Amino acid sequence: xxxxxxxxxxxxxxxxxxxxxxxxxxxxxxxxxxxxxxxxxxxxxxxxxxxxxxxxxxxxxxxxxxxxxxxxxxxxxxxxxxxxxxxxxxxxxxxxxxxxxxxxxxxxxxxxxxxxxxxxxxxxxxxxxxxxxxxxxxxxxxxxxxxxxxxxxxxxxxxxxxxxxxxxxxxxxxxxxxxxxxxxxxxxxxxxxxxxxxxxxx
Numbered sequence: 001x002x003x004x005x006x007x008x009x010x011x012x013x014x015x016x017x018x019x020x021x022x023x024x025x026x027x028x029x030x031x032x033x034x035x036x037x038x039x040x041x042x043x044x045x046x047x048x049x050x051x052x053x054x055x056x057x058x059x060x061x062x063x064x065x066x067x068x069x070x071x072x073x074x075x076x077x078x079x080x081x082x083x084x085x086x087x088x089x090x091x092x093x094x095x096x097x098x099x100x101x102x103x104x105x106x107x108x109x110x111x112x113x114x115x116x117x118x119x120x121x122x123x124x125x126x127x128x129x130x131x132x133x134x135x136x137x138x139x140x141x142x143x144x145x146x147x148x149x150x151x152x153x154x155x156x157x158x159x160x161x162x163x164x165x166x167x168x169x170x171x172x173x174x175x176x177x178x179x180x181x182x183x184x185x186x187x188x189x190x191x192x193x194x195x196x197x198x199x200x201x202x
Contacts, residue, residue, distance in 0.1 A: 002026050002044065009034045031070075092130075127165075156181040166190070 002024040009016040015035040022042040031050040037057045046066035055075045061084050068088040077097045084104040092112045102122040110130045115137075122142040126149055134154040141164050148168040157180030167190050171177040178191065 003028065006032055006034060009036075151177050153177070155179075158182075162187065 002021045003026055005016060005019065006026065006028070008014075010032045015037050016039055017037045018039070019036075020040045020042070021044055023044065025045045025047060026049055027047040028049055031052060033053040034051070035055040035057075036059050038059075039056075040060045040062070041064050042060075042062040044061075044064045046064070046069050048068065049066065050070040051074065052070050052072040053074065054071070056077070056079050058078045059076070060080045061082065062080075063083040065085045066089060067085055069086070070090045071094060072090055072092050074091070074094040075097075076094065076099050079096075079099045081099070081101045082103060085106075086109050087105060087107040089106065089109045091114060092110045093114065094111075095115045095117075096119050097117045099116075099119045100122070101119070101124055103124065105125045106129055107125065108128050108130075109126065111134060112130050112132045113134065114131075115135045116139055118138040120140040120142070121144050122140075123144070125145040127145050128148045129146075130150045131146075131154055132150050132152045134151075136154070136156070136159060139159060141159065141161050144161070144164045146161070146169060147165045148170070149166075150170045152170060152172050154177055156177050159180075160182040162182055162184040166183070166187055183191070
């Protein structure tokens with residue numbers, strides 16, 4: 001049902017609205033560009049899907065798996081992504097507004113060139129993900145794992161990452177990404193490595 005509904009919406013260029021899908025698998029062999037409004041996906045699995053350019057309004061993803069799928073240049077607004085797995089997913093150049101992402105795993109996911117406006121990231125694992133050249137506005141970070149994430153050319157001024165894991169993050173040689181960033185004392189000990197300083201334990 002999910003596959004048929006998605007294809008029909010794309011072919012007819014009509015939005016998919018007020019739908020609820022649970023436990024379904026979406027496997028498509030060609031890109032689909034669609035608009036979804038007030039749609040719920042619960043325990044659904046997306047296999048090698050390319051939904052680049054799609055628009056998501058008031059869409060909820062609960063415990064879904066869209067690992068290695070493509071969501072390039074998509075638009076997300078008033079969307080909730082909870083308990084999902086998106087390892088290796090490509091979200092580059094997408095826009096997120098008033099979106100909640102919580103308790104999910106997104107190892108190696110690509111968010112390069114994305115815009116995040118008034119969003120909340122809570123309890124997510126973005127280890128080794130790509131956040132290069134990202135624009136953050138009015139963001140909330142709560143216990144987010146950003147270890148070894150690529151944050152090159154991403155301004156973190158005003159961001160509070162004091163309860164997040166930022167061990168091993170990658171930034172540019174000028175360290176300009178760190179200006180104005182709010183961190184904890186123990187995080188500062190990790191960041192001194194950028195200065196070439198070695199800490200000696202007594």
